[in-house]
Amino acid sequence: MTQSQTPPLKVGALATQTGLSVRTLHHYDEIGLLVPSQRTPAGHRLYTYDDVQRLQQIQSLRATGFPLDEIRRLLHGGAFSAQRVIQLHLDRLQAQLAQTQRLTERLQQLARHLDTATQVPLTDLCRIIEATIMMEKYFTPEQLQDIQARGATMGAEQVRNVEQAWGEIIPAVRAHMAKGTSPDDPDLQALASRWRELVNAFTGGNREIAANVRAMYQQEHAQINAVQPNTPDPAMFAYMGEVFKRIGGGPG
Amino acid sequence: MTQSQTPPLKVGALATQTGLSVRTLHHYDEIGLLVPSQRTPAGHRLYTYDDVQRLQQIQSLRATGFPLDEIRRLLHGGAFSAQRVIQLHLDRLQAQLAQTQRLTERLQQLARHLDTATQVPLTDLCRIIEATIMMEKYFTPEQLQDIQARGATMGAEQVRNVEQAWGEIIPAVRAHMAKGTSPDDPDLQALASRWRELVNAFTGGNREIAANVRAMYQQEHAQINAVQPNTPDPAMFAYMGEVFKRIGGGPG
DNA sequence: CTTGCTCCTCACGTAACGTGAGGGACTAGC
DNA sequence: GCTAGTCCCTCACGTTACGTGAGGAGCAAG
Numbered sequence: 001m002t003q004s005q006t007p008p009l010k011v012g013a014l015a016t017q018t019g020l021s022v023r024t025l026h027h028y029d030e031i032g033l034l035v036p037s038q039r040t041p042a043g044h045r046l047y048t049y050d051d052v053q054r055l056q057q058i059q060s061l062r063a064t065g066f067p068l069d070e071i072r073r074l075l076h077g078g079a080f081s082a083q084r085v086i087q088l089h090l091d092r093l094q095a096q097l098a099q100t101q102r103l104t105e106r107l108q109q110l111a112r113h114l115d116t117a118t119q120v121p122l123t124d125l126c127r128i129i130e131a132t133i134m135m136e137k138y139f140t141p142e143q144l145q146d147i148q149a150r151g152a153t154m155g156a157e158q159v160r161n162v163e164q165a166w167g168e169i170i171p172a173v174r175a176h177m178a179k180g181t182s183p184d185d186p187d188l189q190a191l192a193s194r195w196r197e198l199v200n201a202f203t204g205g206n207r208e209i210a211a212n213v214r215a216m217y218q219q220e221h222a223q224i225n226a227v228q229p230n231t232p233d234p235a236m237f238a239y240m241g242e243v244f245k246r247i248g249g250g251p252g
Numbered sequence: 253m254t255q256s257q258t259p260p261l262k263v264g265a266l267a268t269q270t271g272l273s274v275r276t277l278h279h280y281d282e283i284g285l286l287v288p289s290q291r292t293p294a295g296h297r298l299y300t301y302d303d304v305q306r307l308q309q310i311q312s313l314r315a316t317g318f319p320l321d322e323i324r325r326l327l328h329g330g331a332f333s334a335q336r337v338i339q340l341h342l343d344r345l346q347a348q349l350a351q352t353q354r355l356t357e358r359l360q361q362l363a364r365h366l367d368t369a370t371q372v373p374l375t376d377l378c379r380i381i382e383a384t385i386m387m388e389k390y391f392t393p394e395q396l397q398d399i400q401a402r403g404a405t406m407g408a409e410q411v412r413n414v415e416q417a418w419g420e421i422i423p424a425v426r427a428h429m430a431k432g433t434s435p436d437d438p439d440l441q442a443l444a445s446r447w448r449e450l451v452n453a454f455t456g457g458n459r460e461i462a463a464n465v466r467a468m469y470q471q472e473h474a475q476i477n478a479v480q481p482n483t484p485d486p487a488m489f490a491y492m493g494e495v496f497k498r499i500g501g502g503p504g
Numbered sequence: 505c506t507t508g509c510t511c512c513t514c515a516c517g518t519a520a521c522g523t524g525a526g527g528g529a530c531t532a533g534c
Numbered sequence: 535g536c537t538a539g540t541c542c543c544t545c546a547c548g549t550t551a552c553g554t555g556a557g558g559a560g561c562a563a564g
Contacts, residue, residue, distance in 0.1 A: 012541065022542090027521055042529055044542055060378035063385055064362065065355040068520070074374060082377060083366055090363060093356045100352060103317040104345045110316065111342060114335055122326060125334060126312035133315055264510060274511090279552055294560055296511055320551070 008038055008046035018055060033072045034058060065093060105141075106132050109148075127227050134223065138216040143209050150204050162201055169194055170230050173240065183242040192243045196251060210251065260290055260298035270307060285324045286310060317345060358384050361400075379479050386475065390468040395461050402456050417450055422482050425492065435494040444495045448503060462503065 015022045028034040029045065034055055038046035047055070054075065061071045066089060074085065109132045114120060135144060151159065169191055176188050183189075203209040217224060218234045225231055232240075244251045267274045280286040281297065286307055290298035299307070306327065313323045318341060326337065361384045366372060387396060403411070421443055428440050435441075455461040469476060470486045477483055484492075496503045 010542075021521080023521060023523080026544095031520090040529090040542095042542080043544090044529080056382075057374065057378045060381040060385075063355075064358045064381060065352075082372060082374070083363075086359060086363055086366065090356070090359050093352060093359060097349070097352045097356060100317075100345060100349045103315075104342070104349055106316045107338060107342050107345060111335075111338055114338065120334060122309065122334070126309045129312040129316055130308075133312075262511075273552080275552060275554080278513095283551090292511095292560090294511080295513090296560080 006049050008036075008048045009052065011045050011047075014047050014052065014055070017052075018059065020059075028055075028058070028068075031068060031072070033068055033075075065089065102136070105144075106136075130223075130227070134216065134220060138212045139209065143206070143212070146204065146206065147202070147209065150202070154201070162198055165194065165198055167230065169198070170232060170236075173232075173236060177236065177239050183239075183246050188243055189247050192240060192247055192251075195240065196244075196249070199251060214251070258301050260288075260300045261304065263297050263299075266299050266304065266307070269304075270311065272311075280307075280310070280320075283320060283324070285320055285327075317341065354388070357396075358388075382475075382479070386468065386472055390464045391461065395458070395464070398456065398458065399454070399461065402454070406453075414450055414453055417446065419482065421446055421450070422484060422488075425484075425488060429488065429491050435491075435498050440495055441499050444492060444499055444503075447492065448496075448501070451503060466503070 009017070011022050011025050014020075015025060025034070025045070029036065034051065036045040036047045036051055038048060040046060057075065058071055061074065062068070066074070070085065070089075074082070106129060110125065110128055113128050114125075135147075139147065154162075172191055173188070173195075176185070176191075181188050199210055199213070203213065214237060217232055218237055221231070221233050225233070240251065261269070263274050263277050266272075267277060277286070277297070281288065286303065288297040288299045288303055290300060292298060309327065310323055313326065314320070318326070322337065322341075326334070358381060362377065362380055365380050366377075387399075391399065406414075424443055425440070425447075428437070428443075433440050451462055451465070455465065466489060469484055470489055473483070473485050477485070492503065
């Protein structure tokens with residue numbers, strides 16, 4: 001009776017009505033998702049009213065990203081435990097969402113570094129990406145945003161000043177280490193003060209961030225040193241630790 | 253000289269070192285992304301130091317989701333305009349992010365409706381999905397959140413009360429329409445008052461939401477009526493519009 | 505010389521179709 | 535009755551980034 005009211009549709013008609021492509025309907029037929037219940041003697045597909053209804057259900061489920069074979073099982077298996085299937089799919093989507101967000105943040109970080117520079121060689125781009133990934137391992141997303149915000153307010157020239165200051169302090173400390181200077185030495189303690197100021201400029205006084213920075217530099221020293229030579233190594237951290245004990249307040 | 257320092261690696265060694273699979277390295281070779289610059293007489297792949305470096309760049313770019321053939325072009329073409337490529341990729345990622353977020357929200361909406369119900373037939377699930385998609389067309393994400401929040405605070409029984417109230421009002425209005433009752437009729441105006449209260453319960457007094465609800469019901473009446481019969485049609489909206497003019501304040 | 509590990513080259517499978525290739529079916533106009 | 539145009543059919547390959555064997559050779563140790 002339902003079928004006599006609306007005559008069966010051919011693929012083209014159903015395609016234009018639903019906005020799908022003919023190929024898509026063929027595909028659904030091939031995989032057994034929507035097999036038209038009739039054919040003309042010449043083999044043309046005929047979709048009855050029930051078929052169209054089934055297709056609408058398929059489109060609904062597909063609109064939430066369900067894979068086709070899962071849709072087929074859903075439509076086949078009746079009303080089993082939909083909750084579990086939905087929860088599984090939701091988990092998949094959440095994972096994909098997190099992944100895409102990670103990629104987006106990495107790429108935005110990259111784009112920020114490109115804003116000013118005119119023509120950056122590819123190797124530098126890769127270094128920035130590696131640095132970004134390494135940071136993800138040692139800082140929480142909130143901490144990364146925190147660091148990012150401070151870097152943005154500082155401006156490019158101030159960043160250069162900081163880098164230059166490190167470029168003076170590290171060799172000076174290394175020289176003291178080589179000489180075996182005592183942690184009580186005033187010159188060394190003055191260097192420690194400047195060190196602490198620079199750390200604070202980066203961490204904004206956040207102790208956790210400072211601790212994570214130290215952890216990163218100590219564990220990934222080889223990696224960091226490969227791209228940015230003249231950085232503190234674990235031995236220097238230990239040495240400076242003694243100096244900070246003398247002047248109080250810790251390294252950050 | 254670089255190659256004499258570190259002897260070339262075979263696939264297995266490079267795979268374990270980089271965490272990739274042997275098959276992946278084979279694949280990179282097949283598509284010309286990373287062709288080892290040497291082979292043993294027996295045909296075994298030998299990756300030189302330069303090859304390893306290239307692979308590290310590949311891994312960096314892949315960590316931001318670049319497709320392999322784009323990476324190949326990047327590594328091949330030197331330092332062209334990386335900005336444009338990065339921007340394009342960023343656009344792709346943003347689009348994908350938006351898509352996944354849409355799907356997630358649809359599915360969460362679905363999951364909310366399943367929390368209480370024990371065993372929902374599939375057709376009902378599809379109806380909820382279709383309703384969700386229709387709502388996306390008429391309300392902004394903020395408005396949807398607004399509506400969702402009100403629905404959550406109301407609770408299930410209150411929702412049932414509202415539905416029952418509509419179930420009384422609509423037929424009553426329809427009866428008046430059939431009789432040709434004047435918009436000045438007090439009974440009709442009392443119905444209009446209850447109508448407005450129910451609308452406010454849904455919209456929270458938000459005029460924009462109320463207007464969008466009317467637009468949705470008028471334009472999608474056929475769809476809505478197919479799943480939820482006994483809903484206001486455009487004629488009833490016009491009729492009630494006259495009544496609301498008499499009592500003042502509009503329908504929402 | 506065999507065992508066991510690594511390496512090689514095919515080559516098919518994945519998800520959801522797009523895009524022809526080559527050939528019937530059906531309608532309208534001549 | 536013939537033909538042009540539009541619809542339909544069935545292969546069948548291409549897409550992405552590999553996974554997973556199948557079948558066979560290289561190579562060090564016992």
